[in-house]
Each structure stands twice: as structure tokens, then as C-alpha cells.
Amino acid sequence: MTDWSRLSHAYGSAGDIPALLARVEAEPAPEAWTDLWSALCHQGSAYPAGFAALPRLAGTAGSDDRVRAVNALNLAGAIMAGAGQPHGAGDVRARYAAEVATLPAAVNHRLRTATDRGEYVDLLESVLGFEGVAGWSEDLAWGLGNEEYEVSCPGCEADLFVVFGERGFFCTAEDHALPDDVATRPLRPAGPAELEGLGRRLHDIALADGHHDVAHALTFVFGSATCPECEAGFSVAERVAAPG
Secondary structure (H helix, E strand, O other), rough: OOOHOOOOEEEEEEOOHHHHHHHHOOOOOHHHHHHHHHHHHHOOOOOHHHHHOOOHHHHOOOOOOOOHHHHHHHHHHEEEEEEEOOOOOHHHHHHOHHHHHHHHHHHHHHHHHHOOOOHHHHHHHHHHHHOOOOOOHHHHHHHHHHHHHEEEOOOOOEEEEEEEEEEEEEEEOOOOOOOOOOOOOOOEEOHHOOOOOHHHHHHHHHHOOHHHHHHHHHHHHHHEEEEOOOOEEEHHHHHHHOOO
16 A cells, blocks of 8 residues: 655655545546646656556546546656656556556547547657657647747757747747748658658557648658758757757
8 A cells, every 4th residue: 555655746745645636536627637737747757656646547547537537648648758757766667567558548549539639649648658758758749739849959059949830830040929020941841651760650640540630740840940040951850859
């Protein structure tokens, strides 16, 4: 039996976690999930209490209630994305292997039936968290949801915005919310046949699930860009995945 008082989360002792877990299991109120998420995975940081909560989250992920299940999957995915951080909980992938083993099937089920784009990309990121795909398991949904990534140029190290979606498809070093005189360079999407590795897999999953807009966005995420400051060309995906 877990002694929660001996574990820690973002705010100290994890003695309050059983009550928070009971609350989200009883009601899918957004504020309840916010409180639990803030304690167990604050700003993407991993804590021993987060991994100890995985058995309960795995149980909730199998709920017939979609809101409960999706929230549990996303939090569990974010927790597992931090498995490689220095958290003092040991080899959590081995310790919680049984719980983590049930989560891919649950998340794939919810992926296939997701109609909301935001929910879909969050779940797609959770898949990568469960699989331990470094970098992307923390960055995929943010970029796809906001239709941009912030990266640094490999040539001049300028801070850049790679934008893809309703605002256009371009790279800029300036505030692209400002009109007219912002210097930009067009993005070059990868052709679906050119995609390899993770890009090809994510693209194929999105197409199979009927999320053609996500698949289209991924061709730019795994395409290339040019820095408007120094004209260096670069792979968008490589810069997203580069250490911060």
C-alpha cells in the first residue's frame, strides 16, 4: 500500500493526493483535474507521487466516461514523458510496467473516436509519452495546438517562430502578429512519400484516424525552413527536438 505522506509532488508532501484522485474519479470537473495536474506534473516536471498515481490513473483511463478517460490518459502521458528526468523514483518504466502496458490500447481507442482537434493532438502526444519518445512527448501537442513552434536557428542562433496554419506557413524572427513589414521565409513541407521515422508514423496515424488537417500540419512540422536572418536552411523537426 502506498504511503503517500512519504512521497512528494510540486508543493511538498503528497498526503493530499488520495483525496485528489478520489475527486477526479467521482466527478470530471475541470478544476479537479487542474489541481491534480498541477501537483503531479507542474510545468512538465516529474515527481515521485506522479508515478505512484499511475495505477489509479490507468484504472480511470479505462472508464466508460470519455471526459474522465481522456483526462487520465493525458495526465498519465505527461507523467511518463518525464520518466527520464531526475525525480528520485528509480526506474519507473520497470516499476510500473503493468500499468503502463494497459495505456496504449486505451489511448488508441480514444484517438480513433476523437472529433475535437485539440483533444486529438493531446492524445497523440500521450502515445509518445507512454512509448518514451524523447522531446516530442512534451512538445508535439503544444506546437500543433498553437500552430507554431519556437526554435533557434542552427546558423546564427536567432530565436525563430515556425508558423503553420490559419496565419500562413512561414518562418520569422519577429512578432508575426504585427502586420505588413515582418520579414518571413516560406516553409517547405515534406511530401508524404518523403516522410520517414516518427514523422511518417504520426502522419499515417492521423490519416487513418481521419484527421487530415493534423496530417497536413505534420508535413510542415517534419519539413524544412529558412532563417530570415542568415538564410540558413534547417529541418523544423530537428530544431524542435534539439536540447533547449
